[in-house]
Amino acid sequence: MIDLRSDTVTHPTPAMRKAMSEAELGDDVFGDDPTVNALEERAAELLGKEAALFVASGTMGNLVAQLGHLGRGQETIAGASAHIVSDEQAGHAVVVGTSIRQMPERPDGTWDLAELDDAFRDPRDLHEPISGLVALENTHAHSMGQPLSLEYTRQVAEIAHAHRVPLHVDGARFFNAAIALGVSGRELAAPADSVTFCLSKGLACPIGSMVVGSRDFVARARRGRKLVGGGMRQVGVVAAAGLVALSDGPDGTIARLAEDHANARRLAEGLAQMDGLESAGGLAQPATGPLDPGRVTTNFVIFRVRRDRAAFLDALEARGILMVEYTHGTIRAVTHYGIDAAAIDRVIAASAAALLETSAVGVPART
Numbered sequence: 001m002i003d004l005r006s007d008t009v010t011h012p013t014p015a016m017r018k019a020m021s022e023a024e025l026g027d028d029v030f031g032d033d034p035t036v037n038a039l040e041e042r043a044a045e046l047l048g049k050e051a052a053l054f055v056a057s058g059t060m061g062n063l064v065a066q067l068g069h070l071g072r073g074q075e076t077i078a079g080a081s082a083h084i085v086s087d088e089q090a091g092h093a094v095v096v097g098t099s100i101r102q103m104p105e106r107p108d109g110t111w112d113l114a115e116l117d118d119a120f121r122d123p124r125d126l127h128e129p130i131s132g133l134v135a136l137e138n139t140h141a142h143s144m145g146q147p148l149s150l151e152y153t154r155q156v157a158e159i160a161h162a163h164r165v166p167l168h169v170d171g172a173r174f175f176n177a178a179i180a181l182g183v184s185g186r187e188l189a190a191p192a193d194s195v196t197f198c199l200s201k202g203l204a205c206p207i208g209s210m211v212v213g214s215r216d217f218v219a220r221a222r223r224g225r226k227l228v229g230g231g232m233r234q235v236g237v238v239a240a241a242g243l244v245a246l247s248d249g250p251d252g253t254i255a256r257l258a259e260d261h262a263n264a265r266r267l268a269e270g271l272a273q274m275d276g277l278e279s280a281g282g283l284a285q286p287a288t289g290p291l292d293p294g295r296v297t298t299n300f301v302i303f304r305v306r307r308d309r310a311a312f313l314d315a316l317e318a319r320g321i322l323m324v325e326y327t328h329g330t331i332r333a334v335t336h337y338g339i340d341a342a343a344i345d346r347v348i349a350a351s352a353a354a355l356l357e358t359s360a361v362g363v364p365a366r367t
């Protein structure tokens with residue numbers, strides 16, 4: 001199968017498997033696992049922050065970051081389509097005890113900065129919650145993985161800090177953003193007070209995410225991790241893969257993300273030629289007409305088929321290709337480690353055949 005449902009489907013590289021089998025281990029809740037400690041130091045160094053914490057997933061990373069920044073009854077400002085708003089089972093409310101004020105988002109994933117400035121609550125008004133956090137998502141998933149620029153991140157941080165509120169970045173695909181923008185992770189993280197990034201997506205590790213920030217913040221997040229049952233023991237066995245991912249040199253998996261971006265663009269260029277397939281609309285844009293490959297700047301391709309979506313996906317699957325239903329009737333394909341240009345060419349050919357098959361049999365269009 002060529003599995004483009006997500007970059008989470010990647011399997012660890014041979015260098016990761018070797019490192020995992022040889023990892024030195026200890027009990028991480030006691031702070032005794034040397035491999036985890038090395039990974040946390042490396043993540044902090046890469047993002048230019050004081051400390052880092054290894055957690056089980058991106059969702060747990062965002063949750064413990066919120067626990068580290070917020071008190072009960074406070075409010076986070078985040079984009080309306082953000083993962084922390086709609087894809088984390090309202091953990092902010094259930095576990096952290098906070099609300100989220102949702103910002104309208106533009107097709108490039110950004111917010112109007114005047115609207116952001118306006119979104120902070122008045123701390124003197126007894127009726128209102130207290131604004132306690134601003135959370136960006138970079139890359140921004142629903143806009144087809146647009147990377148938010150360093151300049152924009154700086155502007156958002158400046159406004160947040162003027163209101164004495166920290167900035168968290170949900171960087172599930174933070175290094176995709178950095179690579180696409182041509183800046184270092186350290187530069188892109190500089191304006192933020194904390195960043196979560198996933199090892200288990202484009203970086204090809206089997207498990208894990210990192211939360212980085214100040215020493216004090218990470219100490220609070222570490223307490224939060226224990227609260228949600230995320231204190232793991234000889235977890236160096238998986239942290240070892242993260243150390244390989246974040247290493248310099250040929251075994252590291254950050255620099256190679258550029259290949260995923262080129263492959264996503266190649267796929268979009270192929271799909272854009274096809275009759276019966278069109279732009280996703282919404283944040284993924286443009287509203288009508290063909291898919292615009294120029295908007296594919298990281299590893300997401302989001303589009304719409306004019307005929308039956310499920311029939312198209314079934315026809316693709318019958319040809320050995322997996323894509324996934326995405327929001328508002330769209331389809332998402334995500335490139336990643338293990339998918340090369342030849343695989344993309346097979347996907348393009350199979351998509352053309354699947355479109356032909358699903359339109360020839362008169363499958364009714366879904367509304």
Ligand SMILES: Cc1ncc(COP(=O)(O)O)c(C=O)c1O
Pocket residue numbers: 056057058059060062083084137141170172173198200209
């Ligand atoms: C933007 C974003 N944030 C957070 C997450 C959560 O990551 P995980 O699946 O590791 O919990 C995801 C997962 O897809 C994501 O896309």
